[in-house]
Amino acid sequence: MTNLGPGRPRLEQRRRHGQTPRAEILDAAGELFTTKGYANTSTRAVADAVGLRQASLYHHFAAKDDILDALLAETVAGPLEFAQGLAAHSASAAVRLYALALFDVRQLCAARWNLGALYLLPELRTERFAAFRLRRDELRGHYEELARLVLADLGSRAVPGSEVLPFRLVETVINIRSDEGVAPEYAEQTIPEAVLRVLGAAGVVRAEAVALLESLAVARE
Amino acid sequence: MTNLGPGRPRLEQRRRHGQTPRAEILDAAGELFTTKGYANTSTRAVADAVGLRQASLYHHFAAKDDILDALLAETVAGPLEFAQGLAAHSASAAVRLYALALFDVRQLCAARWNLGALYLLPELRTERFAAFRLRRDELRGHYEELARLVLADLGSRAVPGSEVLPFRLVETVINIRSDEGVAPEYAEQTIPEAVLRVLGAAGVVRAEAVALLESLAVARE
Numbered sequence: 001m002t003n004l005g006p007g008r009p010r011l012e013q014r015r016r017h018g019q020t021p022r023a024e025i026l027d028a029a030g031e032l033f034t035t036k037g038y039a040n041t042s043t044r045a046v047a048d049a050v051g052l053r054q055a056s057l058y059h060h061f062a063a064k065d066d067i068l069d070a071l072l073a074e075t076v077a078g079p080l081e082f083a084q085g086l087a088a089h090s091a092s093a094a095v096r097l098y099a100l101a102l103f104d105v106r107q108l109c110a111a112r113w114n115l116g117a118l119y120l121l122p123e124l125r126t127e128r129f130a131a132f133r134l135r136r137d138e139l140r141g142h143y144e145e146l147a148r149l150v151l152a153d154l155g156s157r158a159v160p161g162s163e164v165l166p167f168r169l170v171e172t173v174i175n176i177r178s179d180e181g182v183a184p185e186y187a188e189q190t191i192p193e194a195v196l197r198v199l200g201a202a203g204v205v206r207a208e209a210v211a212l213l214e215s216l217a218v219a220r221e
Numbered sequence: 222m223t224n225l226g227p228g229r230p231r232l233e234q235r236r237r238h239g240q241t242p243r244a245e246i247l248d249a250a251g252e253l254f255t256t257k258g259y260a261n262t263s264t265r266a267v268a269d270a271v272g273l274r275q276a277s278l279y280h281h282f283a284a285k286d287d288i289l290d291a292l293l294a295e296t297v298a299g300p301l302e303f304a305q306g307l308a309a310h311s312a313s314a315a316v317r318l319y320a321l322a323l324f325d326v327r328q329l330c331a332a333r334w335n336l337g338a339l340y341l342l343p344e345l346r347t348e349r350f351a352a353f354r355l356r357r358d359e360l361r362g363h364y365e366e367l368a369r370l371v372l373a374d375l376g377s378r379a380v381p382g383s384e385v386l387p388f389r390l391v392e393t394v395i396n397i398r399s400d401e402g403v404a405p406e407y408a409e410q411t412i413p414e415a416v417l418r419v420l421g422a423a424g425v426v427r428a429e430a431v432a433l434l435e436s437l438a439v440a441r442e
Binding site: 034035036037038039040117119120121122123140159160161162164165168169171172174175176178179184186187189190191193194197198200202 | 382407408
């Protein structure tokens with residue numbers, strides 16, 4: 001969809017990341033929402049940042065919350081698809097949980113804008129974002145299911161509630177990026193290792209998890 | 222400071238938590254900032270929620286960012302003072318780190334509003350909040366110092382960067398409260414235990430840490 005809409009020429013040359021006007025709008029909105037704030041950003045400001053007329057922007061997104069919803073959807077689509085691919089895989093639960101955390105941490109670190117910082121917006125608790133919340137809950141459910149399997153494999157007496165921690169540890173990338181201004185290099189190893197450690201699983205699974213991640217990535221291409 | 226300012230009677234009876242108008246303003250702002258959003262809340266809305274005239278509110282806080290700064294300052298003051306008290310204590314680093322995490326998790330769970338959700342506001346990265354950021358960095362520094370001591374005591378080969386995780390694990394209470402709507406009962410045990418586990422320290426220190434926390438709490442009274 002590279003069409004800008006009838007009789008709506010661009011105000012100027014493209015200046016954003018993205019192959020299509022839609023992708024450029026999302027890139028500009030991602031920057032403005034994370035650096036100026038969602039409530040402080042108008043659709044006019046997004047259109048200006050892309051070099052589009054506001055009417056052209058409305059051709060792609062009817063309202064500001066549609067832009068936010070599209071940005072949020074992108075943050076869960078990849079890890080959710082990856083988690084679904086893992087669900088039936090024969091690797092051990094520890095290897096699968098490590099691979100999921102690694103996939104997710106890599107995406108959180110590589111994303112141009114720290115979109116996870118938007119998860120705590122009060123706007124997200126409204127009905128408008130119920131579908132997004134369900135998708136994110138589904139991803140969280142995959143983490144908790146794998147964590148329960150890891151705990152069951154260990155047969156250890158688990159600390160109550162510890163199955164929630166792997167998902168939350170992965171989310172800490174968002175806070176670290178926010179405070180440090182950049183995604184730290186150590187995150188890609190430190191966080192998946194910690195995901196297993198909080199469950200009391202201390203084995204060496206990284207090499208196997210990386211191989212699993214790569215084999216699934218190839219299968220999706 | 223229970224004085225409302227000259228010739229400025231309340232519009233109606235007090236309806237907020239708090240012993241003073243200042244505390245009531247902070248309580249109302251805490252609710253509005255976390256449920257409607259900071260940018261979406263005017264000082265007028267805060268004054269209305271307290272039953273004060275806007276001019277009376279300005280007697281206590283000259284601008285909206287002063288209210289936010291005061292709310293944020295409250296979130297770090299307690300744990301920072303507690304961490305300073307721990308710094309010279311003779312208990313092991315693991316016991317002290319556990320006690321600090323427990324103190325902090327209890328406060329994050331008990332606070333009437335989930336104010337930590339405001340930490341990711343883009344506004345906090347401006348010069349106006351530099352002093353707050355320094356105080357929070359100081360608290361983070363206490364966590365990292367204790368974590369390094371725990372790692373040194375263990376003599377184990379630490380995963381690079383793992384000293385940052387205890388502080389980040391404690392912050393996950395904020396995300397859990399935001400998603401679940403309430404502070405979960407298990408957090409007070411699960412998170413301090415996880416703080417030691419991510420460092421590879423698996424010992425049983427809870428009873429000693431709770432005793433330390435209580436002795437320091439008594440000393441401060």
